[in-house]
Amino acid sequence: KRVGVLISGSGTNLQALIDKTQDPAANMGCEIVVVISNKRDVEGLRRAERAGIPTKVVTHTDFKSREDFDMACHNILQENRVDIVCLAGFMRILSAPFVRLWRGRMLNIHPSLLPLFKGTHAQKQALDAGVRISGCTVHFVEEDVDAGAILVQKTVPIEHADTEDILQERIKTVEREAFPEALKLIAHGHVYLNTSTNRLVWSR
Numbered sequence: 259k260r261v262g263v264l265i266s267g268s269g270t271n272l273q274a275l276i277d278k279t280q281d282p283a284a285n286m287g288c289e290i291v292v293v294i295s296n297k298r299d300v301e302g303l304r305r306a307e308r309a310g311i312p313t314k315v316v317t318h319t320d321f322k323s324r325e326d327f328d329m330a331c332h333n334i335l336q337e338n339r340v341d342i343v344c345l346a347g348f349m350r351i352l353s354a355p356f357v358r359l360w361r362g363r364m365l366n367i368h369p370s371l372l373p374l375f376k377g378t379h380a381q382k383q384a385l386d387a388g389v390r391i392s393g394c395t396v397h398f399v400e401e402d403v404d405a406g407a408i409l410v411q412k413t414v415p416i417e418h419a420d421t422e423d424i425l426q427e428r429i430k431t432v433e434r435e436a437f438p439e440a441l442k443l444i445a446h447g448h449v450y451l452n453t454s455t456n457r458l459v460w461s462r
């Protein structure tokens with residue numbers, strides 16, 4: 259399977275996907291063929307270049323509308339014959355037409371145990387709520403933000419002295435396991451999204 263990864267920043271999740279997909283022993287069943295960033299000069303682009311993966315920068319301010327930006331990204335994904343899209347720290351909401359084109363083939367990783375703490379600053383939301391456990395969620399992408407069918411979740415404890423940064427780092431340690439795990443499930447066809455019932459179908 260051919261994978262396209264959308265990023266906006268540091269790309270630690272991208273790095274985890276690169277490490278696993280470029281390690282034959284991981285038997286991921288897929289390769290990353292293109293990385294698209296909506297921001298120039300971010301660390302994630304350097305990570306892709308170091309791994310020999312083609313990169314594209316699509317600057318959202320260059321486009322008249324959200325849909326036009328999304329379609330520019332879609333065209334790059336099509337040109338690269340991408341089968342699966344991974345949102346790895348991609349911070350732009352995707353429009354309904356784009357989501358429809360990739361429904362059941364697009365994953366996102368979110369730094370909380372969804373459905374708790376949707377949206378931005380999920381780590382701060384968890385600290386403010388006083389919960390004792392948080393973690394990350396890998397889910398299929400739906401129009402409704404952070405609401406798609408959940409594939410993989412991993413937990414971390416919240417400690418008393420935690421700050422947003424400490425918690426974000428702790429969550430990232432399990433994100434780098436969760437995202438490759440979810441991608442491998444999809445690439446091997448062990449699970450798929452029944453798009454009419456919006457339910458996951460696990461084949462074994």
Ligand SMILES: Nc1nc2ccc(CNc3ccc(C(=O)NCCCC(=O)O)cc3)cc2c(=O)[nH]1
Pocket residue numbers: 345348349350351352353354357366377378399400401402403404405406
């Ligand atoms: N339609 C759809 N698209 C997404 C795009 C990115 C992410 C990543 N998680 C994200 C969750 C929330 C945001 C957000 O609210 N950003 C501030 C507004 C930025 C903007 O103007 O776009 C961004 C990414 C998830 C989704 C999703 O679940 N569904």
Ligand SMILES: N[C@@H]1O[C@H](COP(=O)(O)O)[C@@H](O)[C@H]1O
Pocket residue numbers: 266267268269270271272302346347348367368369394426430433
């Ligand atoms: N989607 C969220 O945004 C952050 C991106 O980090 P990185 O992958 O760019 O380092 C991660 O915490 C991830 O959960």
